[in-house]
Amino acid sequence: MEAKHILIGHGSGGRLSRDLIRNLFVKYFSNPFLDGLGDASLVSIRGSKLAFTTDSYVIDPIFFPGGNIGQLAVSGTVNDLSVAGAIPEYLTAGFIIEEGLSINDLERIVQSMAEEANRAGVSIVAGDTKVVKKGQCDKLFINTSGIGHIPEERRHIQSGERIETGDKILLTGTLGDHAIAILSARENLEPDEAILSDAAPLNLVTELALQTPADIAAMHDITRGGLATILCETCENRSFGIKLYEDKIPVKQSVKSICELYGFDPLYLANEGKIMMIVKKGTEDHLCSRLREEPLSKDAVIIGEVTGDYPGRVVMQSFIGGMRNIDMLSGEMLPRIC
Amino acid sequence: MEAKHILIGHGSGGRLSRDLIRNLFVKYFSNPFLDGLGDASLVSIRGSKLAFTTDSYVIDPIFFPGGNIGQLAVSGTVNDLSVAGAIPEYLTAGFIIEEGLSINDLERIVQSMAEEANRAGVSIVAGDTKVVKKGQCDKLFINTSGIGHIPEERRHIQSGERIETGDKILLTGTLGDHAIAILSARENLEPDEAILSDAAPLNLVTELALQTPADIAAMHDITRGGLATILCETCENRSFGIKLYEDKIPVKQSVKSICELYGFDPLYLANEGKIMMIVKKGTEDHLCSRLREEPLSKDAVIIGEVTGDYPGRVVMQSFIGGMRNIDMLSGEMLPRIC
Numbered sequence: 001m002e003a004k005h006i007l008i009g010h011g012s013g014g015r016l017s018r019d020l021i022r023n024l025f026v027k028y029f030s031n032p033f034l035d036g037l038g039d040a041s042l043v044s045i046r047g048s049k050l051a052f053t054t055d056s057y058v059i060d061p062i063f064f065p066g067g068n069i070g071q072l073a074v075s076g077t078v079n080d081l082s083v084a085g086a087i088p089e090y091l092t093a094g095f096i097i098e099e100g101l102s103i104n105d106l107e108r109i110v111q112s113m114a115e116e117a118n119r120a121g122v123s124i125v126a127g128d129t130k131v132v133k134k135g136q137c138d139k140l141f142i143n144t145s146g147i148g149h150i151p152e153e154r155r156h157i158q159s160g161e162r163i164e165t166g167d168k169i170l171l172t173g174t175l176g177d178h179a180i181a182i183l184s185a186r187e188n189l190e191p192d193e194a195i196l197s198d199a200a201p202l203n204l205v206t207e208l209a210l211q212t213p214a215d216i217a218a219m220h221d222i223t224r225g226g227l228a229t230i231l232c233e234t235c236e237n238r239s240f241g242i243k244l245y246e247d248k249i250p251v252k253q254s255v256k257s258i259c260e261l262y263g264f265d266p267l268y269l270a271n272e273g274k275i276m277m278i279v280k281k282g283t284e285d286h287l288c289s290r291l292r293e294e295p296l297s298k299d300a301v302i303i304g305e306v307t308g309d310y311p312g313r314v315v316m317q318s319f320i321g322g323m324r325n326i327d328m329l330s331g332e333m334l335p336r337i338c
Numbered sequence: 339m340e341a342k343h344i345l346i347g348h349g350s351g352g353r354l355s356r357d358l359i360r361n362l363f364v365k366y367f368s369n370p371f372l373d374g375l376g377d378a379s380l381v382s383i384r385g386s387k388l389a390f391t392t393d394s395y396v397i398d399p400i401f402f403p404g405g406n407i408g409q410l411a412v413s414g415t416v417n418d419l420s421v422a423g424a425i426p427e428y429l430t431a432g433f434i435i436e437e438g439l440s441i442n443d444l445e446r447i448v449q450s451m452a453e454e455a456n457r458a459g460v461s462i463v464a465g466d467t468k469v470v471k472k473g474q475c476d477k478l479f480i481n482t483s484g485i486g487h488i489p490e491e492r493r494h495i496q497s498g499e500r501i502e503t504g505d506k507i508l509l510t511g512t513l514g515d516h517a518i519a520i521l522s523a524r525e526n527l528e529p530d531e532a533i534l535s536d537a538a539p540l541n542l543v544t545e546l547a548l549q550t551p552a553d554i555a556a557m558h559d560i561t562r563g564g565l566a567t568i569l570c571e572t573c574e575n576r577s578f579g580i581k582l583y584e585d586k587i588p589v590k591q592s593v594k595s596i597c598e599l600y601g602f603d604p605l606y607l608a609n610e611g612k613i614m615m616i617v618k619k620g621t622e623d624h625l626c627s628r629l630r631e632e633p634l635s636k637d638a639v640i641i642g643e644v645t646g647d648y649p650g651r652v653v654m655q656s657f658i659g660g661m662r663n664i665d666m667l668s669g670e671m672l673p674r675i676c
Contacts (some may be wrong), residue, residue, distance in 0.1 A: 003441060003443060004440065004441055004442070005437075005438050005439065005440055006435050006437055006438060006439045006440075006441060006469055007437065007469070008437050008469050008471065009466045009469075010469050011467055011469030011470075012437070012469075017467060020467060021467070021543070024441075024444065024445060024448050025431075025448060025465050025467075026450045028445075028449050028452035029431075029448070029451070029452055029455070029461075029462040029465070031461045031462070033428070033461060033464075034461070034462065034463050034464065034465070041428075041430075041463035041464040043428050043461075043463055043485075045386055045388060045427060045428075045485065045486075045487050046386050046487050047386075048383055048384050048385075048386035050383060050485075052428055052430060052464055052485060053430065053464050054430035054431070054432045054464055054465065054466050054481065054483055055432065055466045056432040056433070056434050056466055056468050056481055057468075058468045058470050058474075058475075060474075075607070078530070084477070086378070089381070089383060090371070090381050090383075090390055092379075092390060092391065092392035092483050093363075093367075093392070094392045094393065094394040094481045094483075095394070096394050096396060096434070096479055097344050097349070098344070099343075099344055099345065100344060101341050101343065101344045102342065102343055102344075103341060103342055103343060103344060103362075104342070106344065106362065106363060110362050110363060110366045110367070111366050112365035113366070114367055117367070120601075123367075123369045123371055123372070123381075124367040124369070124372065125369065125371035125379035125381055125390055125394070126372065126378060126379040126390055126391050126392055127359070127363050127367070127372070127374050127392065127394050128393045128394055129348065129349055129350030129355060129358060129359070129363075129395045129414065130345050130349045130394050130395075130479075130674075131344055131345070131347075131348050131673070132349075132396050132476065132673070132674060133346065133348075133673065135473070136396075136398075136475070136476040136674075137396075137474065137475045137476070138470065138474040138475070141468075141475070141479070142431045142469065143392065143394055143433055143481035143483075145392055145430050145432075145481075145483035146379075147383065147388075147390060148383075149383050149384050162473055210468075227654050232482060236500035293676070295393060329595070335469070335470070335471065335494065336468075336470060336471075336474075336629055
């Protein structure tokens with residue numbers, strides 16, 4: 001790595017994060033489970049196949065339009081298991097608390113976690129609490145780790161090994177809502193139409209999709225790095241590329257306006273309630289209409305396809321018909337978004 | 339709870355921590371797995387019995403005599419699984435990094451984690467990296483979560499349901515080494531005899547003990563809150579008490595001297611490489627001599643017994659023969675010890 005010190009961009013989910021993971025974590029921890037680098041790791045205990053994942057949440061502010069750090073911490077980890085094809089079952093919660101945090105605030109957060117766990121059908125089975133002095137952390141950080149059973153017939157989803165030319169790219173809803181809700185809270189923006197975080201447990205959506213007669217080759221929740229980074233990672237070193245249609249990508253008008261003001265591209269923004277699915281040609285329309293019946297995926301739409309024309313690359317056909325290359329996120333636009 | 343704000347003592351592992359856990363986390367997250375409040379939670383996935391645990395590490399300094407935060411994060415979680423009777427198998431690692439941390443330091447820490455995982459025979463299968471701005475955390479916090487299989491015949495160890503009058507209390511080595519090593523580093527003390535942290539993965543010790551023909555009723559690693567707190571929790575609301583013999587409790591002379599200087603009681607200090615076991619009468623001597631063959635438990639000794647005389651209480655017979663009550667830790671002597 002070229003940097004001698006950790007930069008904010010190392011936590012972005014984009015290129016710097018990837019370099020850090022490959023050059024440091026994978027280098028030392030190397031094992032067949034980790035090397036897959038998926039949203040969750042697939043492990044085996046006494047013949048039982050499990051997905052196992054972890055995420056730390058450092059979002060600022062801890063209460064934001066549409067949610068709080070606790071609700072996010074539960075749904076984020078449920079989602080990492082869900083998009084691996086697993087059925088989320090048990091979560092742990094580790095709290096790092098700054099001395100002086102209001103116990104009322106902590107209680108509201110813990111209560112949200114319980115509600116969100118209940119909604120997702122998971123149990124929070126173990127926890128840990130550390131307290132540091134004032135100024136040694138920023139209010140509250142939460143780690144959640146999760147495990148879930150992964151049925152035999154879903155084991156290809158995590159690796160994306162069945163993705164092939166002709167497959168369709170499905171998006172379950174509008175891009176950028178979570179990131180722009182956080183930005184609005186930080187900057188005291190008052191958009192005409194309130195923008196709420198889309199954070200939600202998405203096992204409802206993935207189960208619905210996996211139980212629909214449609215053939216799903218891959219799923220990813222669209223968090224740090226945004227849709228662009230996730231699609232770039234999907235095609236990297238593969239024989240196919242991905243072609244997106246700009247006019248199909250759904251972004252709310254209020255989100256679009258703030259993005260224009262701040263120079264953000266919704267393709268790179270973190271969502272906490274949207275999934276990208278890669279689905280076999282011919283089954284996409286049925287899946288899309290089925291997903292539109294569920295409130296969490298009511299804006300599901302096909303936004304592109306897997307193509308043999310641009311191997312290893314993501315390209316986007318713009319409104320006016322030109323093609324442009326889409327690269328993964330470099331640097332960091334909005335730190336502490338999750 | 340009486341406090342309106344989080345105090346340092348809420349992270350001590352003592353009385354305030356217990357109140358926070360019971361009045362907040364257990365209140366909202368309540369489920370049969372969590373309610374056991376053990377070092378790890380026992381869960382079941384498709385008939386497979388697992389222990390699942392989490393711990394966040396915020397130790398200051400991140401490099402200390404005898405170890406670093408990474409080595410501690412791996413062994414601490416391995417130990418929580420081990421004392422539940424589980425065979426630790428997979429770990430996750432979540433990093434919260436302060437912008438500006440030296441990548442060389444991070445690499446040394448990650449390398450130690452890999453070495454420690456290798457020593458314990460576990461794989462680190464998933465990870466997460468968050469970066470916060472300078473001043474928003476203190477260098478580096480690490481969360482590790484872990485899972486392991488728990489054989490049928492060991493499921494009573496976690497609950498302590500088989501503890502009864504006459505059982506013996508075994509300690510695998512000297513008290514206070516870890517806490518006093520950290521204190522020495524913080525205060526630039528230079529004791530005559532160097533004091534090193536005892537942090538180590540203890541599945542070697544628990545496996546040795548569980549494979550010895552001895553009947554083990556309970557095990558706990560002696561971390562935050564110290565031996566006193568762990569024993570108090572063991573007898574709480576039970577029909578038995580625990581009697582300790584002060585002259586049997588091993589403490590290194592150098593640790594004792596610093597404790598006297600700072601007014602610390604080794605009974606309340608955190609260790610990261612010692613276990614308390616409760617073992618059936620008649621099998622304790624055999625277990626003790628077997629444990630002494632393993633370097634990590636070479637100072638194993640019987641320090642007390644389970645008694646019907648003081649139900650729900652821990653008492654200690656002092657050097658001069660008097661009896662005193664031992665209560666759980668109140669407040670916090672040394673924050674950020676793990």
